[in-house]
Amino acid sequence: EPEVTQTPSHQVTQMGQEVILRCVPISNHLYFYWYRQILGQKVEFLVSFYNNEISEKSEIFDDQFSVERPDGSNFTLKIRSTKLEDSAMYFCATTRDLGTEAFFGQGTRLTVV
Amino acid sequence: AQTVTQSQPEMSVQEAETVTLSCTYDTSESDYYLFWYKQPPSRQMILVIRQEAYKQQNATENRFSVNFQKAAKSFSLKISDSQLGDAAMYFCAYRSALGNEKLTFGTGTRLTIIP
Numbered sequence: 762e763p764e765v766t767q768t769p770s771h772q773v774t775q776m777g778q779e780v781i782l783r784c785v786p787i788s789n790h791l792y793f794y795w796y797r798q799i800l801g802q803k804v805e806f807l808v809s810f811y812n813n814e815i816s817e818k819s820e821i822f823d824d825q826f827s828v829e830r831p832d833g834s835n836f837t838l839k840i841r842s843t844k845l846e847d848s849a850m851y852f853c854a855t856t857r858d859l860g861t862e863a864f865f866g867q868g869t870r871l872t873v874v
Numbered sequence: 875a876q877t878v879t880q881s882q883p884e885m886s887v888q889e890a891e892t893v894t895l896s897c898t899y900d901t902s903e904s905d906y907y908l909f910w911y912k913q914p915p916s917r918q919m920i921l922v923i924r925q926e927a928y929k930q931q932n933a934t935e936n937r938f939s940v941n942f943q944k945a946a947k948s949f950s951l952k953i954s955d956s957q958l959g960d961a962a963m964y965f966c967a968y969r970s971a972l973g974n975e976k977l978t979f980g981t982g983t984r985l986t987i988i989p
Binding site: 794796803804805809850859865867870 | 907917919924967971973977978979980
């Protein structure tokens with residue numbers, strides 16, 4: 762069964778450093794998303810991406826964050842100058858088309874120390 | 875903006891029994907999708923069941939079924955013959971059918987299965 766793959770599974774970084782979280786979508790999927798889940802809290806939408814541009818972003822997704830799909834396969838989330846409160850589980854999700862099921866990756870646990 | 879409410883932070887059920895998890899939502903839209911996702915200790919998000927708002931028939935997937943009450947904006951999940959592997963966080967989620975494809979999640983219900 763096709764799956765969304767995220768790397769790394771766990772990243773520890775020092776406050777102020779930049780991190781890049783990577784996602785390999787299912788091959789024929791066209792819509793990509795990043796979600797965040799702070800420990801013990803609900804899953805929150807960050808950004809959606811289609812046709813090489815952001816289609817929607819939440820209030821959380823400020824200038825500290827950026828997304829891109831540089832090589833047509835990996836879909837990345839970059840967090841600049843990380844803060845302690847960025848510690849969370851970050852999920853990538855993809856859909857083949859509008860109205861179809863979202864498939865989630867296994868998540869990247871980001872710990873900022 | 876749409877909101878999703880899960881009023882039961884924790885639930886427990888005896889193995890082999892049936893349990894129902896509650897979810898209500900608020901929206902002004904008439905066409906949308908509703909989902910239940912399971913998050914086991916591994917923290918991966920796994921789709922359990924999906925319901926299209928235009929369908930009157932309640933969705934069913936093996937031991938999992940929903941009670942979708944559109945007028946009441948209620949979407950509960952029933953798990954029959956509960957198994958130890960059902961222990962997880964369960965999240966209810968809403969998605970518009972009008973081009974905005976993001977999922978809006980509830981706060982989750984932690985389900986414990988008692989052997």
